[in-house]
Amino acid sequence: MSDYHFDTLTIHAGQEPDPTTGAIMPPIYQTSTYVQPAPAEHKGYEYSRTDNPTRTALQDCFAALEGAKYGLAFASGMATTDTILRLLKPGDHVVVGNDVYGGTYRLFERVYARYGLHFSWVDLTDLDAVKAAFTPQTRLLWLETPTNPYLALADIEALAQLAPDGVIVAVDNTFASPALQQPLKLGAHIVMHSATKYLGGHSDVVGGILATNDAELYEQLKFLQNAVGAVPAPLDCFLVLRGIKTLSVRMERHCENAMKIARFLEDHPAVKRVYYPGLESHPQHELAKRQMRAFGGMVSIILENEAVAKLMVTRTKLFSLAESLGGVESLIEHPYSMTHASTADSDIAVNPALVRLSVGIEHVEDLMADLQQALTD
Numbered sequence: 017m018s019d020y021h022f023d024t025l026t027i028h029a030g031q032e033p034d035p036t037t038g039a040i041m042p043p044i045y046q047t048s049t050y051v052q053p054a055p056a057e058h059k060g061y062e063y064s065r066t067d068n069p070t071r072t073a074l075q076d077c078f079a080a081l082e083g084a085k086y087g088l089a090f091a092s093g094m095a096t097t098d099t100i101l102r103l104l105k106p107g108d109h110v111v112v113g114n115d116v117y118g119g120t121y122r123l124f125e126r127v128y129a130r131y132g133l134h135f136s137w138v139d140l141t142d143l144d145a146v147k148a149a150f151t152p153q154t155r156l157l158w159l160e161t162p163t164n165p166y167l168a169l170a171d172i173e174a175l176a177q178l179a180p181d182g183v184i185v186a187v188d189n190t191f192a193s194p195a196l197q198q199p200l201k202l203g204a205h206i207v208m209h210s211a212t213k214y215l216g217g218h219s220d221v222v223g224g225i226l227a228t229n230d231a232e233l234y235e236q237l238k239f240l241q242n243a244v245g246a247v248p249a250p251l252d253c254f255l256v257l258r259g260i261k262t263l264s265v266r267m268e269r270h271c272e273n274a275m276k277i278a279r280f281l282e283d284h285p286a287v288k289r290v291y292y293p294g295l296e297s298h299p300q301h302e303l304a305k306r307q308m309r310a311f312g313g314m315v316s317i318i319l320e321n322e323a324v325a326k327l328m329v330t331r332t333k334l335f336s337l338a339e340s341l342g343g344v345e346s347l348i349e350h351p352y353s354m355t356h357a358s359t360a361d362s363d364i365a366v367n368p369a370l371v372r373l374s375v376g377i378e379h380v381e382d383l384m385a386d387l388q389q390a391l392t393d
């Protein structure tokens with residue numbers, strides 16, 4: 017199966033027609049348990065927290081997309097991050113990028129700091145700063161690339177090489193999706209996603225997922241998945257699997273639309289700055305061309321001030337004001353007061369004049385007209 021191209025894997029990996037009925041889609045195995053012929057004898061499934069066939073299909077499909085041997089699915093992106101953090105013990109140190117999803121900051125500093133983990137928030141575009149941040153206690157390097165919401169890039173290959181032995185390199189690949197970059201191939205040990213976003217793709221499911229090629233890490237994470245129990249429901253696994261089937265074609269349109277919108281906004285007098293890796297003005301455009309197959313569907317802009325930003329997000333009609341991203345429909349939001357409110361008083365607070373766009377797959381001219389009217393006095 018792994019010899020097939022990515023677009024073929026999105027549709028077929030991990031999925032065989034049902035042997036009894038021929039059903040082309042994996043059934044939603046809505047069952048909590050499995051009848052056994054004898055104690056400790058079973059057909060690979062004994063209890064649905066531990067394993068479920070619909071989840072297995074999703075995990076195998078996703079692993080193929082990331083070029084991985086193993087996949088593990090969770091109830092949300094945060095449950096995935098949480099499970100990875102549980103690989104660590106009190107006293108361990110984590111080097112993490114200084115621009116991440118607000119919920120990641122909250123989990124690290126407001127939950128795990130209480131359990132004795134220490135975090136250094138570092139500019140991942142500065143390799144010397146990253147190098148200087150490692151201590152003998154560092155066990156994890158956490159990269160988000162492109163970052164949420166500034167769309168900065170971390171050079172996965174360079175950072176994976178820089179990380180001392182014994183440091184797990186984990187990449188949150190939510191913004192790119194495996195259609196645009198495959199971090200394990202660049203030296204990362206774990207890749208994770210909020211499956212709520214591009215993988216699901218239709219704003220109808222919350223989920224998370226990770227992949228690895230490291231058998232030992234997989235065994236530890238699989239143990240934690242079962243021991244902690246933040247697993248996805250079979251229906252949710254089905255929805256993500258179905259979403260993944262169109263990942264390639266959706267990403268093509270997301271990227272094409274976002275590129276046009278980024279250029280349109282760059283020329284707009286009301287916009288002070290545009291962050292989009294596909295623009296020549298992006299400080300890491302060269303890295304983006306090397307590391308990513310295309311530049312993604314997320315665009316962030318800086319407006320005159322917070323009031324103007326908050327006004328704009330209430331004036332769009334096609335872009336819906338909502339948290340989240342990666343669905344077929346376009347969304348707009350104000351990170352400072354919404355997705356990143358948990359960082360507001362911290363060193364990694366985002367600019368209150370920043371507006372984030374998740375560019376959907378509608379007709380781009382309708383999207384541009386909507387932004388134009390929202391930016392006009």
Ligand code: P1T
Nearest residue numbers: 092093094117190210212223339340355
């Ligand atoms: O929402 P959840 O499925 O738990 O995923 C958390 C998460 C993890 N990583 C990144 C990069 C994310 O963007 C998110 C969730 N982000 C939003 C809800 C948002 O609007 O930014």
